[in-house]
Amino acid sequence: MRRFKFTAPIMLGMMALAGSAGADPRDDTTVAAQSMRQALSRRVVAYQIDAKLDVAKKTITASETLTYHNLTGQPQQTFPFHLYLNGFQPHSTFTTEANGGVPEEDADPARLGSIIIERIAVAGMGDVTDRMQFTHPDDDNAADRTVMQITLPRPVPAGADVQFTMTFTDKLPRVVARTGYIRDFFIIGQWFPKVGVWWKGAWNCHQFHANTEFFADFGTYDVKLMLPQDEIVGATGGLVTATNNPDGTKTLVFRADDVHDFAWTASPSFRLIEDSWRGSAGTVNIHLLVSPGNMSSAQRFLDSTKGGLRLFDEWIGPYPYDNLTVVDPPHGGLAAGGMEYPTLFTADTFWYVPKGLLLPELTVVHEFAHQYFYGMVGTNEFEEAWLDEGITSYMEAKVMNELYGKGTSIFKFPFMTLGETDDHRVGLLSAGYWHWTDTDPLTRLGWRFYSESSYADVTYGKTNQVLTTLETIIGEETVRRALHTYFLRYRFTHPTGEDFLKTIEDVSGRDLRWYFNQAVYGTNLLDYEILDAHSDLLPVADKAKKDSREGATIYRTFVTVHRKGDFIFPEDVKITFSDKSSVMEHWDGQDRWIRYQYDRPAELVSAEIDPGSQVTLDLNFYNNSYAVNEDHRAIHKLTNIWTFIAEWVGQLLAWLT
Amino acid sequence: MAQLKPRVFLAGARLVWRQQRALWIIYAANLLLAIAGTRGSLWRMGKILNHSVAADRLVHGFDLAAYSELRLHPSMPFEASRQETMFCVFLFVIFMLFATGGLLRTYYEDRPMHAGTFFEACGENFWRLCRLAIYFVIALVPIGILASVAGVEFGRIDRRSISSYSSFYFLAVAIVLLAAMALSARLWFDMAELLAVSEGQENMWRALKSAAKLLRGNFFRLFWVYLRISLVGWIGFWLGLHFWMEHVRPEATAQSLLVSQALIVFWLATRLWQRASGALWLRQYEPQLNVAATSAPEPPIPAEAARLEPASS
Numbered sequence: 001m002r003r004f005k006f007t008a009p010i011m012l013g014m015m016a017l018a019g020s021a022g023a024d025p026r027d028d029t030t031v032a033a034q035s036m037r038q039a040l041s042r043r044v045v046a047y048q049i050d051a052k053l054d055v056a057k058k059t060i061t062a063s064e065t066l067t068y069h070n071l072t073g074q075p076q077q078t079f080p081f082h083l084y085l086n087g088f089q090p091h092s093t094f095t096t097e098a099n100g101g102v103p104e105e106d107a108d109p110a111r112l113g114s115i116i117i118e119r120i121a122v123a124g125m126g127d128v129t130d131r132m133q134f135t136h137p138d139d140d141n142a143a144d145r146t147v148m149q150i151t152l153p154r155p156v157p158a159g160a161d162v163q164f165t166m167t168f169t170d171k172l173p174r175v176v177a178r179t180g181y182i183r184d185f186f187i188i189g190q191w192f193p194k195v196g197v198w199w200k201g202a203w204n205c206h207q208f209h210a211n212t213e214f215f216a217d218f219g220t221y222d223v224k225l226m227l228p229q230d231e232i233v234g235a236t237g238g239l240v241t242a243t244n245n246p247d248g249t250k251t252l253v254f255r256a257d258d259v260h261d262f263a264w265t266a267s268p269s270f271r272l273i274e275d276s277w278r279g280s281a282g283t284v285n286i287h288l289l290v291s292p293g294n295m296s297s298a299q300r301f302l303d304s305t306k307g308g309l310r311l312f313d314e315w316i317g318p319y320p321y322d323n324l325t326v327v328d329p330p331h332g333g334l335a336a337g338g339m340e341y342p343t344l345f346t347a348d349t350f351w352y353v354p355k356g357l358l359l360p361e362l363t364v365v366h367e368f369a370h371q372y373f374y375g376m377v378g379t380n381e382f383e384e385a386w387l388d389e390g391i392t393s394y395m396e397a398k399v400m401n402e403l404y405g406k407g408t409s410i411f412k413f414p415f416m417t418l419g420e421t422d423d424h425r426v427g428l429l430s431a432g433y434w435h436w437t438d439t440d441p442l443t444r445l446g447w448r449f450y451s452e453s454s455y456a457d458v459t460y461g462k463t464n465q466v467l468t469t470l471e472t473i474i475g476e477e478t479v480r481r482a483l484h485t486y487f488l489r490y491r492f493t494h495p496t497g498e499d500f501l502k503t504i505e506d507v508s509g510r511d512l513r514w515y516f517n518q519a520v521y522g523t524n525l526l527d528y529e530i531l532d533a534h535s536d537l538l539p540v541a542d543k544a545k546k547d548s549r550e551g552a553t554i555y556r557t558f559v560t561v562h563r564k565g566d567f568i569f570p571e572d573v574k575i576t577f578s579d580k581s582s583v584m585e586h587w588d589g590q591d592r593w594i595r596y597q598y599d600r601p602a603e604l605v606s607a608e609i610d611p612g613s614q615v616t617l618d619l620n621f622y623n624n625s626y627a628v629n630e631d632h633r634a635i636h637k638l639t640n641i642w643t644f645i646a647e648w649v650g651q652l653l654a655w656l657t
Numbered sequence: 658m659a660q661l662k663p664r665v666f667l668a669g670a671r672l673v674w675r676q677q678r679a680l681w682i683i684y685a686a687n688l689l690l691a692i693a694g695t696r697g698s699l700w701r702m703g704k705i706l707n708h709s710v711a712a713d714r715l716v717h718g719f720d721l722a723a724y725s726e727l728r729l730h731p732s733m734p735f736e737a738s739r740q741e742t743m744f745c746v747f748l749f750v751i752f753m754l755f756a757t758g759g760l761l762r763t764y765y766e767d768r769p770m771h772a773g774t775f776f777e778a779c780g781e782n783f784w785r786l787c788r789l790a791i792y793f794v795i796a797l798v799p800i801g802i803l804a805s806v807a808g809v810e811f812g813r814i815d816r817r818s819i820s821s822y823s824s825f826y827f828l829a830v831a832i833v834l835l836a837a838m839a840l841s842a843r844l845w846f847d848m849a850e851l852l853a854v855s856e857g858q859e860n861m862w863r864a865l866k867s868a869a870k871l872l873r874g875n876f877f878r879l880f881w882v883y884l885r886i887s888l889v890g891w892i893g894f895w896l897g898l899h900f901w902m903e904h905v906r907p908e909a910t911a912q913s914l915l916v917s918q919a920l921i922v923f924w925l926a927t928r929l930w931q932r933a934s935g936a937l938w939l940r941q942y943e944p945q946l947n948v949a950a951t952s953a954p955e956p957p958i959p960a961e962a963a964r965l966e967p968a969s970s
Contacts, residue, residue: 422722425726429729622709624711638702646746650745653747654749657754
């Protein structure tokens with residue numbers, strides 16, 4: 001159901017006035033009790049945040065009450081917190097890494113951000129502000145202030161709750177790395193002190209790095225936002241109440257359950273489009289916030305969002321939340337685009353995107369896929385980025401291929417096509433799979449990759465290829481079932497890479513360690529080639545032995561397959577003869593080479609490794625086959641194009657004469 | 658003021674057609690140099706593609722991933738390929754500098770030239786045209802500065818404006834104005850080249866001044882001719898490109914070759930059409946210049962000079 005933007009706040013405002021009677025909805029025990037009964041996660045944290053946005057100063061002043069349930073199984077006295085906004089300082093680890101390893105001394109002041117905690121107190125222990133200490137667990141950068149820890153006067157017993165109350169001020173940067181402002185648009189992510197995760201028997205609270213994202217516990221969020229009345233707001237979770245204040249501001253209360261982050265956005269220039277989709281878990285209200293000039297992409301955003309919802313519901317599992325907010329950042333704000341938060345994500349578009357360029361759809365599908373792999377399956381994005389980015393990239397390709405055609409799911413023009421899976425493969429090749437050797441396995445810690453390019457192309461692209469290639473071993477349907485099982489088994493928890501790989505083995509019933517050791521934990525390069533393929537006419541003496549038919553011509557055909565790389569992978573080899581017969585061999589790929597020999601009354605036409613090019617981890621598709629007769633059509637086509645371009649450029653430059 | 662003959666626009670096209678040998682000579686040089694510049698890359702690509710079944714992805718349709726993978730292949734050094742092509746492009750530019758002298762003489766005199774006469778005109782005017790080309794590049798510098806300023810302003814508007822259209826409209830207007838300025842500069846220098854060739858002018862500054870004087874009263878007429886030809890060129894080219902991409906089957910290599918080369922000839926012809934129109938116009942305008950020069954009354958002989966003048970026998 002669609003509604004215009006003006007009716008929603010009016011209706012909600014009327015509800016608020018009718019139902020409030022002075023009561024804070026967050027104290028509604030009926031709602032709270034109901035929420036607890038329906039809890040989807042082990043709600044370790046409960047955040048209550050009151051925040052006020054100062055549009056002119058680009059600051060947020062806020063108070064936060066964090067109730068931490070000590071489910072670690074042991075007393076805890078020290079608690080680390082993420083202060084991500086401090087990453088946007090000249091000497092921070094984030095800035096240093098993004099700037100090639102040196103601090104950015106002359107950073108534009110508008111791009112600086114910070115979070116300052118003015119006061120922190122613990123219920124029953126008093127003011128602990130003086131006990132705040134900045135730490136840097138990942139490097140020796142003492143200037144980095146993205147991790148703060150508090151050591152309490154006394155420990156919190158296992159099973160008990162501890163309540164932190166803080167006041168803090170955010171200074172927002174001009175939009176960088178998915179947070180900040182541009183003109184009248186705000187995207188507020190990673191903006192409040194967030195406690196670390198007790199994981200694998202220790203606190204896991206990494207500094208903010210240029211190449212990493214986030215990791216936090218599941219819980220509940222009750223967030224009250226005060227901002228000017230003309231702001232149109234989208235946020236994680238659902239809007240509970242909206243109240244206009246006499247001073248020209250309004251107060252919006254949002255509630256989100258079973259999520260591990262809370263982000264929000266505001267702009268008076270948004271156009272709000274409401275829609276809905278019904279899935280196996282019920283109706284999902286879709287809130288699309290479109291920036292000025294981008295309305296031509298609105299329907300594309302909605303269609304691809306619903307396509308993603310439908311296919312994930314069918315293939316992976318239900319989307320359990322009531323709301324999904326899609327945010328379209330304005331022009332110039334693309335640094336805020338393409339980012340996921342629980343039940344909210346940002347898309348990417350321009351004022352004009354031809355229908356054959358599926359950029360808006362691609363971003364939506366990718367960020368929606370993150371609602372499952374990151375949002376509900378809460379993996380550690382610092383340490384195992386491949387688990388969310390890689391699986392998401394794989395699912396993005398699957399959904400895009402299903403919705404828009406395999407081979408045409410990015411570019412769909414009569415003169416040129418490009419599919420998702422191929423695009424990820426080429427990205428990986430261009431990043432250095434070709435020109436550099438084996439630098440980083442999938443399992444590298446996020447901030448320790450060789451380069452930003454290696455991080456991006458290995459975690460996104462290579463993981464996609466690893467899972468696509470896995471389909472040739474256990475079947476596409478089995479991979480899908482494995483992901484479905486993985487999601488159902490580990491949603492609302494923090495699984496590891498081993499949990500994922502074991503799930504695949506459980507579902508497939510096969511031991512796949514030989515594959516995972518090379519593809520996931522290793523840096524082996526996969527490349528098989530046809531080293532030699534030819535037919536020789538058999539001499540008469542030999543012919544007599546093979547075929548006694550008078551006048552029969554017998555050819556002895558040799559096909560040699562060579563393993564160029566160090567990745568051992570079983571391959572199919574299809575050999576085709578001039579009498580249209582063919583043979584399919586299956587090689588385990590263990591040795592360095594294998595030679596096939598045939599004596600037949602037909603010559604070799606072609607030999608092809610991996611017909612259909614399903615083994616997308618293979619570095620080079622061009623050496624996977626050999627056709628005896630040269631086919632010049634491709635080179636003639638490229639000759640036409642290249643010669644044309646060279647001629648035209650020459651004439652353009654000759655205009656100067 | 659010159660009385661511009663009607664239909665010099667079409668007369669220029671007819672002149673290109675009449676003297677089409679010049680068009681084909683230049684086209685042949687363009688084609689041969691392009692082939693030379695791409696030969697190395699294409700030979701290397703052929704070694705990869707000619708025996709590979711995977712090349713099929715480039716034949717039926719055009720799979721960008723397949724092409725990207727080809728370009729990333731270790732035996733396809735991109736930088737070397739680019740340098741080979743750009744070197745031959747540069748050679749074509751030098752060729753055009755050389756050939757323009759003969760070309761303009763042919764159009765100005767509107768008669769078929771023997772090869773000897775043609776190349777004599779080329780050689781005679783080569784250094785003059787080189788100098789003018791350098792001056793032209795210098796003349797483009799202020800336009801380049803304006804383009805840079807426009808770029809900065811575009812960025813400023815884009816950052817400040819809520820709507821994404823504001824900066825787009827600004828950019829569209831800026832591009833139109835800058836293109837008009839560049840076309841005007843080209844027109845001026847084209848006329849200077851014509852004067853250098855037709856009058857044998859050695860001093861290029863004088864040629865530029867004379868061209869500026871010529872254009873003073875006739876700028877809009879000539880600019881309109883140039884603009885219309887440019888529009889025909891750009892629109893026709895993009896229509897042809899659209900036809901090639903949308904309506905020629907990807908596997909139809911021969912058809913693609915015909916269409917692509919027809920586009921190149923068309924593009925070249927429109928440029929020559931501009932040169933021919935300019936030459937025609939100058940030929941029609943010059944008699945009026947000469948008439949103006951000859952009909953001016955002779956200045957009186959000073960009495961002193963008349964007294965001292967020896968009596969003629």
